[in-house]
Amino acid sequence: MNLESPTVTIKKPAQDTFEFLSNVKNFEQLMPENISKFEVLGEDTFVFALKGMPEIILKKKEAIAPNKIVLGAAGGKLDFSLTGDIKSVDDSTSEVQLTFNGDFNPMMAMMIKGPISKFIETLATNLPSKV
Template sequence: MTTIQNTTEINRNVSEVFAFLTDLNNHEQLMPENIYNWSSTSDEARFTIQNMAKLALRVEERVENQLIKLIPSEKAPFEVTLRWEVQAVSETVTKATFIIDADLNMMMKMIASGPLQKLIDFQVNKLKAVLG
């Protein structure tokens, strides 16, 4: 299993950050420009990654003010789990970590690791910009 992640601190309390992330409708604001055909509900999101794949994700688990775990709701190109972990640093600061666990063979790892890291970095920075 390949794990790719990034962390940021946001000047909002943990419940505000969790409330934003727990609703998948908000995740469209975190996506880069190569994501299109977006449709979502609070529990599921579908989109196309330009020149790559269509993905459908659903919330598998929510732990209040701690964790949102997403898994594919349809067949994905590889086994993958996405997690947003939030943690209160203080009353007004939250640490947010975005983690992708992907079951990639050596060839897929060489191809997909860079784009997945870029996606994580983009979304973490965008979360900070949107909520910061």
């Protein structure tokens, strides 16, 4: 299953956007309002939960400055990644698109497609005002 957020424009250089997304603590600012838990577990790992959903642990798996950040599932039964692709528009503007990629059985995919789509859209929508 591959889901993409809308591309958002950020009034900061690509390097600033990359540094913001590289710091896992900053993801708390991007979370939807229905978050019930957010805790940084380490320099590159955090756990979060949305109301009515199980806890998800994400770990920074890859960072290619200033264009790409990849977070992946750290444990649990589901294997997926959340990738932030950062493009430089000019010296003071960048664009970001988030992509969720996971390998799920058809029943699971059907159940989580809506909530995950809304989740990554919220993260992307919150980015321009937080970076």
